[in-house]
Amino acid sequence: MDYHAPESIHAAISLLVNAEGDARVLAGGTDVLVQLREEMIEPNHLIDIKNIAETRNISICAKEVRVGAAVTGAELGEHPKVKALWPGVVEAVGLIGSHQIQSRATMGGNLCNASPAADSVPALIAADGKVVIAGPNGERKISIEDFLIAPGKTALAIGEFVVALALPIPPTRTADAYLRFIPRTEMDIAVVSAGSAITLDEDGKCTHARLAVGAVAPTARLVKSASGILVDGLLDDDRLEQLAQATSAVCEPIDDKRGTVAFRTQVAGVLACRAVKLAWQRAMERDI
Amino acid sequence: MNEKRKNSTRSGSNFKWVGEVTPRPDGVDKVTGRARYGDDLKLPGMLHARVLRSPHAHAKIVSIDTSKASALEGVKGVVTYRDIPDHPLATPPYPPIIQDFHDLSRNVMARDKVLYDGHAVAAVAATSEAVAREAIKLIQVKYETLPHVLDPFEATLSDAPILHEYQFTEGADPDTSKPSNTFRTLSGERGNLVQGFSEADVIIEREFSSQPVHQGFIEPMACVASASEDGSVELWTSTQGHFVARGLLSKLLNLEISKLRVTASEIGGGFGAKTTIYGEPVAIRLSQKTGRPVRMTFTRSEVFRATGPAAGSRCRIKVGIKSDGTITAGDAEIWYQAGAFKGAPVGRALDTFFSPYNIKHIRAAAHDVCVNRPKVAAYRAPGAPMATWAMEAVLNEAADVIGIDPIDLRLRNAVKEGDTSLKGTKHGRIGLIEVLEATKNHAHYTAPLGRNEGRGFAVGYWLHGGGLSSASVILQDDGTVNVATGSPDIGGSRSSMRAMAAEELGIDVKLIKPIIADTGSLPYSYQTAGSRTTYATGMAVVNAARDVIDRLRALAATKWDIGVKDVRWDDGHAIPADKYEGEISPLSLKELAEVAMKMGGAIAGHSEINASGQGAAFCAQLVDVCVDPETGRVTPIRHTVIEDVGRAISPDYVEGQMQGGAVQGIGWALNEEYIYNENAQLQNTGFLDYRMPVASDVPMIDTVIVEVPNPNHPYGVRGVGEPPLVSAPAAVANAVENAIGTTMSHLPLTPPKILRAIGETIPEAAE
Known part of the structure; x- marks a missing residue:
């Protein structure tokens, strides 16, 4: 196995395109190194993107926040502006692994590993995040939902890699939240998870709502009906009940070592309501 | 720490060093990383060993071809069962703890059959770990798969797959000519059960089950063996007993005791699991064959798949009690998973059920049953926590039914000096009453509880070793x-x-x-x-x-x-x-x-x-938990351990033991379990999915050190380490039952089980 550490996007693409055999992109390595050690993957080339400036930056412009694919969870967690804009996304990334893992793990890697239980993903979907992809044909930008195809499978074509993740600058009175269920307090993988972003008007009525759930289907799912249930209304028990049912209805989980179909389906509804309530409360606390 | 000790009922003493907290003798080297564990010894010319393990839970080995592995550059030696001496089966009368070299030989390296996912089949020694990894992939093994059985009760049914064609139930009545997965049933009885139950006002009968649990030591098994051409062998290993390891190895490998020199490395936890041998004989044989030192370190996955957990169990128990709280009769039967080879802690189960109480009419039986799982090993009070859980759960229920304080119920029946256990142990000076009184007087016992919170109590008994x-x-x-x-x-x-x-x-x-x-x-x-x-x-x-x-x-x-x-x-x-x-x-x-x-x-x-004269000790626990009614998630919020330790020589370590046992009990009760797929392959072979508690999962564990000195020791010492685990799962489970208002009989009490018990919308078919 050959290790490469290109210093430009161009060089990385060239390595990916010309690699003989299997090539694997490495950012923090908290998934890739474990998979190597457990002999789950045996790539011929390991291409470390951490030396490429664009993958290491957090930039904020008028339209969006860009988080480089190799920005670590610890760096993101200490970025006051991103935290203020999208607290749920930052919290989701902060839940990955331990303190030690946080100093290596990246949101880009969490996305590209394409686990159905990835913590950052439901939060990114709720925030309407986009993936910035570099490849032989230039840069393209696609939605998180379109990027994830199946467990372990993404929309990346040969020669492509993820440079950054883009989050919109949220409208006024918008906030998000992410919650996951694990039987322990940390160091575990989501059994069920939910991310939500809520926008309120001056009267506290919902004008925009997005809700996504994780670990309940091959990829994280946007609960499309959530918008219809929440928009134009206030948060009441009736709507929450509808929301829980709508969430459970989109779940197609499996029984595995981490949870059961019935448990995941039911608790997805519970977490969806809790995530919406938390995002709503945060939006209420924002200046009008 | 000193703050907490104000709670203790420790007797004052005129000792200068006994009972004092002093700097740890091993502290500096452990903090700096200088301490040398099993994997830390490096010798000139040392080779690296890897083991090929069975992917099947039960299969005949048709053939093993190691020629390609041997031919790989860097491979210096290969061993299979042919290199591990065979031994005859042990014969009756069997001691309480059987050490059968016929079984040990086969557990170290599968001979004619593989009996569990992860069973060792062959091993190589090579110049690097990478070469060793590559080499085991080149070993070709032909298997003929056989049906498997994982549950100890199902393994006793007439149509169950049989693990050992040569095993007939010891002392079966009537005698049977059919091989069986049940190796033996131990039982004991005194008094007259019919009379005992007829005297009872309330009879409670329940069934329980528990899953195998892992000891959870941090350091995987690791050793370095160096064999000389003159027949002597040096071994460095992470073990709880290097003299015991030497005894097992010398007999298994036909070595002279004086020529086998074993050094115990610093040890990163054992909790009973490192009282036997796994990789050591293989490393020694590889060293003998190659003439070079050989290091063998298990991966975490190998530790889970192939070294001993504590036995899983099925249990039935029936207890009779008078309305004044006097226990009149007890009848218990337990099936223990021995794993692939006999040796579940059945004797300890018998001794555990009723031993804290002075009951006239009792009977207990324990079955030692083989299943397609790794052979069980000792785990901190082997066999006791599951039996204690059953008895304590029933007593708590009985206290509720007859309307008596649960601690008063125990005080009414508590054993004292001069009482005799079912096993025949006549107690000397023991401290059960002191422990119960300290528990009852503790502020925790009467502290108010909030919404969705519940409190549990249990007491446990353990007869120590000398x-x-x-x-x-x-x-x-x-x-x-x-x-x-x-x-x-x-x-x-x-x-x-x-x-x-x-x-x-x-x-x-x-x-x-x-x-x-x-x-x-x-x-x-x-x-x-x-x-x-x-x-x-x-x-x-x-x-x-x-x-x-x-x-x-x-x-x-x-x-x-x-x-x-x-x-x-x-x-x-x-x-x-x-x-x-x-x-x-x-x-x-x-x-x-x-x-x-x-x-x-x-x-x-x-x-x-x-x-001798070490005697028994008792440990009580008070546990508060909060249960999320929408998710079934349990948060332990307060935990107090009250134990008679005789005398605490090093009080800080004593507290550590009490806290550690409690934490292991929390894991056992709530989330730890081995998860197998339909082919009986272990699915959670690491700490990510084998859900042991992490530090943030547990509250501060408060300790109350009770000192009723043991007259047989110059400083009054009793054993300390095991009793805190004996009563912990029972106390935690009792707290959950109390919080949700319903009985729970199948450990671990995972969120799906609790949610289902709460009776929300979750359908029955879920698990």
Whole structure:
């Protein structure tokens, strides 16, 4: 196995395109190194993107926040502006692994590993995040939902890699939240998870709502009906009940070592309501 | 820590070092990383070993072809079962703990069949780990798969797949000619059950089950073996007992005991699992075949798949009780998963069910059943937590039904000095009543509970181990002292040995360096297990220190030219009798150390004992939990452990033991379990998915050290390490039951099970 550490996007693409055999992109390595050690993957080339400036930056412009694919969870967690804009996304990334893992793990890697239980993903979907992809044909930008195809499978074509993740600058009175269920307090993988972003008007009525759930289907799912249930209304028990049912209805989980179909389906509804309530409360606390 | 100890009911003492908190003898090296564990020894020319393991839970081995692996560059040796000597089956009468070399040989390396996912099939030694990994992939094994069985009760049914065609149930009645997965049933009875139950006002009958659980030690099994052409072998290994390991290895591999020298490395936890051998014989055989030192370190996955968990269980229990709280009768039966080979802790189960209580009419039976899982190993009070859980759950339910305080119920029936257990142990001075009273008087017992919160209580019994221990106390010529024992230090024994030696000799603990001697340097010592070390090895250290004192008194007498009876030892000095006052000045230990080298020679004291009189101890726990009614998630919020420890030699370690046992019990009760797929392959072979509690999962575990000194030990010591786990799962499960208002009978109490029990919308078919 050959290790490469290109210093430009161009060089990385060239390595990916010309690699003989299997090539694997490495950012923090908290998934890739474990998979190597457990002999789950045996790539011929390991291409470390951490030396490429664009993958290491957090930039904020008028339209969006860009988080480089190799920005670590610890760096993101200490970025006051991103935290203020999208607290749920930052919290989701902060839940990955331990303190030690946080100093290596990246949101880009969490996305590209394409686990159905990835913590950052439901939060990114709720925030309407986009993936910035570099490849032989230039840069393209696609939605998180379109990027994830199946467990372990993404929309990346040969020669492509993820440079950054883009989050919109949220409208006024918008906030998000992410919650996951694990039987322990940390160091575990989501059994069920939910991310939500809520926008309120001056009267506290919902004008925009997005809700996504994780670990309940091959990829994280946007609960499309959530918008219809929440928009134009206030948060009441009736709507929450509808929301829980709508969430459970989109779940197609499996029984595995981490949870059961019935448990995941039911608790997805519970977490969806809790995530919406938390995002709503945060939006209420924002200046009008 | 000192703040907490205000709660303790520790007796005051005039000791200077016994009962004091002193800096850990192993602290600096563990904090800096200098401490050397099993994997840390590197020898010139050392090879790296890897084991090929079975992917099947049950299969015949048709053939093993190692030729391609042997031909790989860098591979220096390959072993299979052909390299591990076979031994005949053990024959009756069987001791309570069976050590069958027929089974051990097959567990170390599968012979004709593989019996569990992860069973070792072959091993290689190569110049690097990478080559060794590559080599085991080149070994071709042909299997003929067989049906498997995982549950101990299903394994006893007539159509169950049979693991061992040669195994017939010992003492089966009627006698059977059919092979069986049940190796034996142990039972005991006293009184008259019919009469006992007829005297009861309330009879409670319940069934329970629990899953196998992992000991959860942090350091995987690791060793380095170096065999010489002259037939001698040196072994460095992470073990709870290097003398026991030497005994097993010498018999298994036909080695002379004196030529096999075993050194215990620093150990990163064992909790019972490192009382047997796994990789050591394979590493020795690879070293013998290659002529090079060989290191074998298991991966975490290998530890989970192939080393011993605690047995899973199925249990039925029936208890009769009068409305005044008197227990009139008890009847219990338990099926233990032995794993692939016999040896579940059935004897301990029998001794556990009813032992805290003085009950006239009792019967208990325990079945030792083989299933397609790794062979069980000891785990901190083997066999006790599951049996205790059943009994304590039923007693808590009974207290509720008859309307009596649960602790008063226990106090009414508690065993005292002179009472006899089912096994026939006549109790000496024991502290159950003191433990129960301390629990009842603790503020935790009556503290208010919030919404969705519940409180649990349970008490547990454990009969400690005694046995063989040796110690040398060596006075060096500068007046410092080495205390050498043969007991690997897992729970702080070096600190306690140092404290007892300092107390006897009358010198500062700073002058004493405790060490663990190898098997060639000290006579036989049994392993650090059964909570025996501070008791038994401690007694040997006290004897050896007194031996030193006798020799120093004799030396002083010679120097002073007076009778030895005219020399006494006090506060680190040889002191002449009063009649010599003013004529002869006392000599300190340091001065005598110098004198010795010029007169009779170096001074050391030795002791080899077979300790008994260790007796029983009791531990109660109070646990508060909060249950999320929408998700079934349990948060332990308060936990108090109350234990009679006899005397706490090193109180900080004693608290650590109490807290550690409680935490392991929390994991056992709530989330730990082995998850197998439909082909009986283990799915959670690491700490990510084998859900042991992490630090943030548990509250501060408060401790109350009760000291009812054991009259059989010079400092009153009882065992400490095991009782806190005995009662922990029962107390946690009781707290959950209390919080959700319904009984729970199948551990672990995972969120899906709790949610289903709460009776929300979750459908029955879920699990």
